[in-house]
Amino acid sequence: MAEKRKIIMDVDTGSDDAVALMLAMLDDYYDLLGITTVNGNLEVKLTTENTLRMVEFLGKQDEVKVYRGADLPLVSTLLPTTPQSLLPIPRREGESIPEGLHHAAHIPTPSFTIKEQPESAMVWLIETLLASKDREITLVPVGPLTNIALAMRADPRIIPKIREIVIMGGASERAGSKSMGAEFNAWIDPEALEIVLQSGCDITIVPLDATFAAYLTEQDAQRIRDIGSPEADMVASLVLKYGTAELLAAQKEKHIPMHDSLALCAVQFPEVLKTVECNCHTDISMGFAYGQTIIDKRPGSTTPRNCRFALGADREMFVNWIIGILEKKTARKGA
Ligand code: RIB
Ligand code: CA
Numbered sequence: 001m002a003e004k005r006k007i008i009m010d011v012d013t014g015s016d017d018a019v020a021l022m023l024a025m026l027d028d029y030y031d032l033l034g035i036t037t038v039n040g041n042l043e044v045k046l047t048t049e050n051t052l053r054m055v056e057f058l059g060k061q062d063e064v065k066v067y068r069g070a071d072l073p074l075v076s077t078l079l080p081t082t083p084q085s086l087l088p089i090p091r092r093e094g095e096s097i098p099e100g101l102h103h104a105a106h107i108p109t110p111s112f113t114i115k116e117q118p119e120s121a122m123v124w125l126i127e128t129l130l131a132s133k134d135r136e137i138t139l140v141p142v143g144p145l146t147n148i149a150l151a152m153r154a155d156p157r158i159i160p161k162i163r164e165i166v167i168m169g170g171a172s173e174r175a176g177s178k179s180m181g182a183e184f185n186a187w188i189d190p191e192a193l194e195i196v197l198q199s200g201c202d203i204t205i206v207p208l209d210a211t212f213a214a215y216l217t218e219q220d221a222q223r224i225r226d227i228g229s230p231e232a233d234m235v236a237s238l239v240l241k242y243g244t245a246e247l248l249a250a251q252k253e254k255h256i257p258m259h260d261s262l263a264l265c266a267v268q269f270p271e272v273l274k275t276v277e278c279n280c281h282t283d284i285s286m287g288f289a290y291g292q293t294i295i296d297k298r299p300g301s302t303t304p305r306n307c308r309f310a311l312g313a314d315r316e317m318f319v320n321w322i323i324g325i326l327e328k329k330t331a332r333k334g335a
Contacts, residue, residue, distance in 0.1 A: 026329045107238070134160050181292035214318040231326060
Protein backbone atom coordinates (compact mmCIF):
# COMPACT_ATOMS: atom_id res chain seq x y z
CA MET A 1 0.00 0.00 0.00
CA ALA A 2 1.13 3.53 -0.78
CA GLU A 3 2.75 5.31 2.16
CA LYS A 4 0.11 6.77 4.47
CA ARG A 5 -0.47 10.50 4.09
CA LYS A 6 -0.39 12.65 7.22
CA ILE A 7 -3.30 15.08 7.04
CA ILE A 8 -5.14 17.57 9.23
CA MET A 9 -8.74 18.39 8.23
CA ASP A 10 -10.23 21.81 9.07
CA VAL A 11 -14.01 21.60 8.84
CA ASP A 12 -17.31 23.42 9.34
CA THR A 13 -19.24 20.19 9.68
CA GLY A 14 -22.29 20.31 7.87
CA SER A 15 -23.48 17.35 5.89
CA ASP A 16 -20.87 17.36 3.13
CA ASP A 17 -17.98 17.87 5.58
CA ALA A 18 -19.30 14.86 7.51
CA VAL A 19 -19.01 12.63 4.42
CA ALA A 20 -15.41 13.77 3.88
CA LEU A 21 -14.59 13.14 7.56
CA MET A 22 -16.01 9.62 7.36
CA LEU A 23 -14.03 8.80 4.21
CA ALA A 24 -10.81 10.15 5.77
CA MET A 25 -11.35 7.96 8.85
CA LEU A 26 -12.34 4.87 6.85
CA ASP A 27 -9.55 4.91 4.25
CA ASP A 28 -6.22 3.62 5.62
CA TYR A 29 -4.30 5.86 3.19
CA TYR A 30 -5.05 8.89 5.35
CA ASP A 31 -3.22 9.29 8.68
CA LEU A 32 -5.70 11.79 10.12
CA LEU A 33 -3.62 13.53 12.82
CA GLY A 34 -6.56 15.57 14.11
CA ILE A 35 -9.52 17.70 13.11
CA THR A 36 -9.95 21.44 13.68
CA THR A 37 -13.36 23.08 13.50
CA VAL A 38 -14.46 26.53 12.40
CA ASN A 39 -17.58 28.68 12.14
CA GLY A 40 -19.16 28.41 8.72
CA ASN A 41 -22.13 26.25 7.77
CA LEU A 42 -23.20 26.49 11.41
CA GLU A 43 -21.91 28.22 14.55
CA VAL A 44 -18.64 26.66 15.71
CA LYS A 45 -20.31 25.01 18.73
CA LEU A 46 -22.45 22.99 16.30
CA THR A 47 -19.76 22.34 13.70
CA THR A 48 -17.63 21.00 16.56
CA GLU A 49 -20.48 18.85 17.90
CA ASN A 50 -21.22 17.43 14.45
CA THR A 51 -17.51 16.63 13.99
CA LEU A 52 -17.37 14.84 17.36
CA ARG A 53 -20.49 12.91 16.39
CA MET A 54 -18.85 11.62 13.20
CA VAL A 55 -15.70 10.54 15.07
CA GLU A 56 -17.80 8.70 17.68
CA PHE A 57 -20.07 7.17 15.01
CA LEU A 58 -16.99 5.46 13.51
CA GLY A 59 -15.55 4.57 16.92
CA LYS A 60 -12.36 6.56 16.22
CA GLN A 61 -12.38 8.66 19.40
CA ASP A 62 -9.16 7.07 20.68
CA GLU A 63 -7.22 7.87 17.51
CA VAL A 64 -8.72 11.13 16.26
CA LYS A 65 -9.06 14.25 18.42
CA VAL A 66 -11.11 17.38 17.70
CA TYR A 67 -10.02 20.97 18.38
CA ARG A 68 -12.50 23.85 18.37
CA GLY A 69 -11.51 26.94 16.36
CA ALA A 70 -12.64 30.38 15.37
CA ASP A 71 -16.22 31.45 15.97
CA LEU A 72 -16.05 34.43 13.62
CA PRO A 73 -14.06 35.36 10.49
CA LEU A 74 -11.06 37.69 10.70
CA VAL A 75 -12.64 40.84 9.25
CA SER A 76 -15.82 40.33 7.22
CA THR A 77 -18.32 40.76 10.06
CA LEU A 78 -16.59 43.72 11.76
CA LEU A 79 -18.44 46.34 9.73
CA PRO A 80 -22.24 46.42 10.17
CA THR A 81 -22.58 47.12 6.44
CA THR A 82 -20.91 44.04 4.94
CA PRO A 83 -23.12 41.31 3.44
CA GLN A 84 -21.64 38.86 5.95
CA SER A 85 -23.01 41.04 8.76
CA LEU A 86 -26.29 41.94 7.10
CA LEU A 87 -27.41 38.45 6.17
CA PRO A 88 -26.34 37.64 9.07
CA ILE A 89 -23.92 34.82 8.65
CA PRO A 90 -21.60 33.28 9.72
CA ARG A 91 -23.66 32.10 12.55
CA ARG A 92 -22.86 33.19 16.04
CA GLU A 93 -23.62 31.22 19.16
CA GLY A 94 -27.30 30.55 19.45
CA GLU A 95 -28.44 31.88 16.09
CA SER A 96 -30.62 29.19 14.65
CA ILE A 97 -30.68 28.44 10.95
CA PRO A 98 -33.47 26.96 8.87
CA GLU A 99 -33.23 23.25 8.06
CA GLY A 100 -31.67 22.99 4.63
CA LEU A 101 -28.43 21.66 3.17
CA HIS A 102 -27.32 20.95 6.73
CA HIS A 103 -29.08 19.70 9.85
CA ALA A 104 -30.10 22.82 11.79
CA ALA A 105 -29.69 21.06 15.14
CA HIS A 106 -27.21 18.22 14.62
CA ILE A 107 -26.35 15.29 12.38
CA PRO A 108 -28.48 12.35 13.59
CA THR A 109 -25.91 9.90 14.97
CA PRO A 110 -26.85 7.25 17.58
CA SER A 111 -24.81 8.81 20.39
CA PHE A 112 -22.76 11.84 21.36
CA THR A 113 -20.57 11.44 24.46
CA ILE A 114 -17.04 12.51 23.47
CA LYS A 115 -15.62 15.97 24.04
CA GLU A 116 -13.37 18.39 22.17
CA GLN A 117 -9.76 18.84 23.35
CA PRO A 118 -8.78 21.74 25.63
CA GLU A 119 -6.34 23.32 23.13
CA SER A 120 -7.84 25.70 20.57
CA ALA A 121 -7.54 24.82 16.90
CA MET A 122 -4.94 27.50 16.24
CA VAL A 123 -2.74 26.48 19.19
CA TRP A 124 -2.89 22.79 18.29
CA LEU A 125 -2.18 23.48 14.59
CA ILE A 126 0.94 25.48 15.51
CA GLU A 127 2.16 22.94 18.11
CA THR A 128 1.60 19.99 15.75
CA LEU A 129 3.17 21.60 12.70
CA LEU A 130 6.22 22.91 14.60
CA ALA A 131 6.80 19.43 16.03
CA SER A 132 6.68 17.83 12.55
CA LYS A 133 9.37 17.51 9.90
CA ASP A 134 9.51 20.01 7.02
CA ARG A 135 6.78 19.46 4.43
CA GLU A 136 5.41 16.43 6.26
CA ILE A 137 1.76 17.36 6.89
CA THR A 138 -0.98 18.13 4.34
CA LEU A 139 -3.72 20.52 5.43
CA VAL A 140 -7.22 19.90 4.03
CA PRO A 141 -9.38 22.93 4.89
CA VAL A 142 -12.96 22.49 3.70
CA GLY A 143 -14.58 25.43 5.48
CA PRO A 144 -13.64 29.11 5.85
CA LEU A 145 -9.84 29.51 6.16
CA THR A 146 -9.92 31.43 9.46
CA ASN A 147 -8.00 28.87 11.58
CA ILE A 148 -5.28 28.33 8.99
CA ALA A 149 -4.77 32.07 8.47
CA LEU A 150 -4.68 32.72 12.23
CA ALA A 151 -2.02 30.02 12.69
CA MET A 152 0.09 31.38 9.83
CA ARG A 153 -0.03 34.92 11.19
CA ALA A 154 0.54 33.84 14.79
CA ASP A 155 3.59 31.68 13.94
CA PRO A 156 4.90 31.80 10.33
CA ARG A 157 7.44 29.12 11.26
CA ILE A 158 4.69 26.60 10.43
CA ILE A 159 4.72 27.49 6.73
CA PRO A 160 7.77 25.37 5.71
CA LYS A 161 6.30 22.50 7.71
CA ILE A 162 3.29 22.27 5.41
CA ARG A 163 3.63 19.77 2.53
CA GLU A 164 0.50 20.95 0.66
CA ILE A 165 -2.78 22.72 1.34
CA VAL A 166 -5.77 21.26 -0.55
CA ILE A 167 -8.57 23.78 -0.15
CA MET A 168 -12.25 23.25 -0.94
CA GLY A 169 -13.27 26.77 -1.84
CA GLY A 170 -13.54 29.40 -4.50
CA ALA A 171 -15.16 29.49 -7.89
CA SER A 172 -14.22 30.70 -11.35
CA GLU A 173 -16.79 30.11 -14.09
CA ARG A 174 -19.34 28.67 -11.64
CA ALA A 175 -21.63 31.23 -9.99
CA GLY A 176 -21.17 31.67 -6.29
CA SER A 177 -23.65 30.62 -3.66
CA LYS A 178 -23.87 33.51 -1.22
CA SER A 179 -23.15 36.26 -3.73
CA MET A 180 -22.92 36.66 -7.49
CA GLY A 181 -19.36 35.40 -7.68
CA ALA A 182 -18.15 34.22 -4.27
CA GLU A 183 -18.22 30.61 -3.09
CA PHE A 184 -19.32 30.13 0.55
CA ASN A 185 -15.99 29.22 2.25
CA ALA A 186 -14.17 32.06 0.50
CA TRP A 187 -17.05 34.47 1.08
CA ILE A 188 -17.33 33.89 4.83
CA ASP A 189 -13.68 34.87 5.36
CA PRO A 190 -12.12 36.41 2.22
CA GLU A 191 -9.11 37.85 4.07
CA ALA A 192 -8.25 34.44 5.54
CA LEU A 193 -8.19 32.81 2.11
CA GLU A 194 -6.04 35.63 0.76
CA ILE A 195 -3.54 35.22 3.62
CA VAL A 196 -3.24 31.52 2.73
CA LEU A 197 -2.93 32.30 -1.00
CA GLN A 198 -0.04 34.67 -0.26
CA SER A 199 1.71 32.22 2.11
CA GLY A 200 3.94 30.62 -0.52
CA CYS A 201 2.67 27.15 0.39
CA ASP A 202 2.03 24.48 -2.26
CA ILE A 203 -1.72 24.98 -2.81
CA THR A 204 -4.41 23.11 -4.73
CA ILE A 205 -7.79 24.81 -4.93
CA VAL A 206 -10.89 22.65 -5.40
CA PRO A 207 -13.61 25.18 -6.37
CA LEU A 208 -17.28 24.86 -7.28
CA ASP A 209 -16.25 24.42 -10.93
CA ALA A 210 -14.73 21.07 -9.97
CA THR A 211 -17.15 19.97 -7.26
CA PHE A 212 -20.21 20.49 -9.47
CA ALA A 213 -18.45 18.60 -12.30
CA ALA A 214 -17.94 15.65 -9.92
CA TYR A 215 -21.57 15.61 -8.76
CA LEU A 216 -23.40 12.62 -7.30
CA THR A 217 -26.95 11.64 -8.23
CA GLU A 218 -29.76 10.16 -6.21
CA GLN A 219 -28.95 6.89 -8.03
CA ASP A 220 -25.37 7.11 -6.75
CA ALA A 221 -26.75 7.59 -3.24
CA GLN A 222 -28.81 4.42 -3.68
CA ARG A 223 -25.70 2.52 -4.94
CA ILE A 224 -23.96 3.67 -1.76
CA ARG A 225 -26.88 2.67 0.47
CA ASP A 226 -27.01 -0.76 -1.24
CA ILE A 227 -23.52 -1.49 0.12
CA GLY A 228 -25.52 -2.30 3.22
CA SER A 229 -23.29 -1.10 6.07
CA PRO A 230 -24.17 1.50 8.74
CA GLU A 231 -21.35 3.70 7.37
CA ALA A 232 -22.68 3.48 3.81
CA ASP A 233 -26.20 4.18 5.04
CA MET A 234 -25.01 7.31 6.86
CA VAL A 235 -23.08 8.53 3.79
CA ALA A 236 -26.12 7.96 1.54
CA SER A 237 -28.34 9.88 3.96
CA LEU A 238 -25.87 12.76 4.18
CA VAL A 239 -25.58 12.94 0.39
CA LEU A 240 -29.37 13.12 0.07
CA LYS A 241 -29.52 15.66 2.91
CA TYR A 242 -27.21 17.93 0.96
CA GLY A 243 -29.14 17.24 -2.23
CA THR A 244 -32.13 19.11 -0.91
CA ALA A 245 -34.93 20.33 -3.12
CA GLU A 246 -33.54 23.85 -2.60
CA LEU A 247 -30.14 22.90 -4.01
CA LEU A 248 -31.49 20.82 -6.86
CA ALA A 249 -34.18 23.32 -7.83
CA ALA A 250 -31.63 26.15 -7.81
CA GLN A 251 -29.61 24.35 -10.50
CA LYS A 252 -32.48 22.64 -12.31
CA GLU A 253 -30.42 19.41 -12.31
CA LYS A 254 -30.27 16.44 -10.00
CA HIS A 255 -26.59 17.06 -9.32
CA ILE A 256 -25.42 16.75 -5.73
CA PRO A 257 -21.89 18.11 -5.21
CA MET A 258 -19.96 16.46 -2.36
CA HIS A 259 -17.62 19.46 -2.26
CA ASP A 260 -15.41 18.53 0.68
CA SER A 261 -14.91 14.87 -0.26
CA LEU A 262 -13.51 15.89 -3.65
CA ALA A 263 -10.79 17.88 -1.90
CA LEU A 264 -9.95 14.81 0.20
CA CYS A 265 -9.91 12.58 -2.89
CA ALA A 266 -7.54 15.00 -4.65
CA VAL A 267 -4.98 14.56 -1.84
CA GLN A 268 -4.52 10.91 -2.88
CA PHE A 269 -5.55 11.15 -6.52
CA PRO A 270 -4.71 14.64 -7.88
CA GLU A 271 -5.55 13.29 -11.34
CA VAL A 272 -9.24 13.40 -10.34
CA LEU A 273 -8.99 17.14 -10.96
CA LYS A 274 -8.44 19.05 -14.18
CA THR A 275 -6.20 21.89 -12.92
CA VAL A 276 -4.38 24.93 -14.26
CA GLU A 277 -1.28 26.43 -12.63
CA CYS A 278 -2.30 30.02 -12.10
CA ASN A 279 -2.24 33.18 -10.05
CA CYS A 280 -5.32 33.29 -7.83
CA HIS A 281 -6.41 35.99 -5.41
CA THR A 282 -9.48 36.75 -3.33
CA ASP A 283 -11.28 40.05 -3.66
CA ILE A 284 -11.07 41.77 -0.24
CA SER A 285 -12.23 45.19 -1.40
CA MET A 286 -15.67 44.77 0.20
CA GLY A 287 -17.39 45.64 -3.07
CA PHE A 288 -19.76 43.60 -5.20
CA ALA A 289 -17.08 40.91 -5.69
CA TYR A 290 -16.08 40.63 -2.01
CA GLY A 291 -14.87 37.05 -1.45
CA GLN A 292 -14.73 36.18 -5.13
CA THR A 293 -11.67 34.19 -6.25
CA ILE A 294 -10.10 35.64 -9.36
CA ILE A 295 -7.62 33.69 -11.49
CA ASP A 296 -5.30 35.18 -14.10
CA LYS A 297 -6.36 33.59 -17.39
CA ARG A 298 -4.48 35.93 -19.67
CA PRO A 299 -2.51 33.83 -22.21
CA GLY A 300 1.20 34.27 -21.63
CA SER A 301 0.66 36.04 -18.34
CA THR A 302 3.85 36.21 -16.30
CA THR A 303 2.19 36.89 -12.95
CA PRO A 304 3.59 34.48 -10.31
CA ARG A 305 1.66 31.20 -10.10
CA ASN A 306 0.51 30.53 -6.53
CA CYS A 307 -1.76 27.49 -6.92
CA ARG A 308 -3.20 24.72 -9.01
CA PHE A 309 -6.86 25.69 -9.61
CA ALA A 310 -9.28 22.93 -10.66
CA LEU A 311 -11.60 23.88 -13.51
CA GLY A 312 -13.11 20.41 -13.79
CA ALA A 313 -13.06 16.92 -12.32
CA ASP A 314 -13.59 13.25 -13.21
CA ARG A 315 -17.06 12.41 -11.88
CA GLU A 316 -16.84 8.65 -12.47
CA MET A 317 -13.45 8.35 -10.79
CA PHE A 318 -14.71 10.33 -7.79
CA VAL A 319 -17.94 8.35 -7.30
CA ASN A 320 -16.06 5.04 -7.67
CA TRP A 321 -13.50 6.25 -5.09
CA ILE A 322 -16.28 6.88 -2.54
CA ILE A 323 -17.93 3.52 -3.21
CA GLY A 324 -14.56 1.73 -3.14
CA ILE A 325 -13.75 3.01 0.37
CA LEU A 326 -17.14 1.97 1.71
CA GLU A 327 -17.10 -1.45 0.04
CA LYS A 328 -13.57 -2.15 1.32
CA LYS A 329 -14.70 -1.27 4.85
CA THR A 330 -17.64 -3.65 4.54
CA ALA A 331 -15.41 -6.42 3.12
CA ARG A 332 -12.97 -5.96 6.03
CA LYS A 333 -15.86 -6.25 8.47
CA GLY A 334 -17.07 -9.39 6.77
CA ALA A 335 -13.59 -10.94 6.82
O1 RIB B 1 -19.35 26.07 -1.05
C1 RIB B 1 -19.27 24.77 -0.53
C2 RIB B 1 -18.56 24.75 0.78
O2 RIB B 1 -19.26 25.55 1.73
C3 RIB B 1 -18.51 23.34 1.41
O3 RIB B 1 -17.33 23.19 2.14
C4 RIB B 1 -19.70 23.34 2.35
O4 RIB B 1 -19.52 22.45 3.44
C5 RIB B 1 -19.67 24.76 2.83
O5 RIB B 1 -18.69 24.84 3.87
CA1 CA C 1 -17.44 22.60 4.48
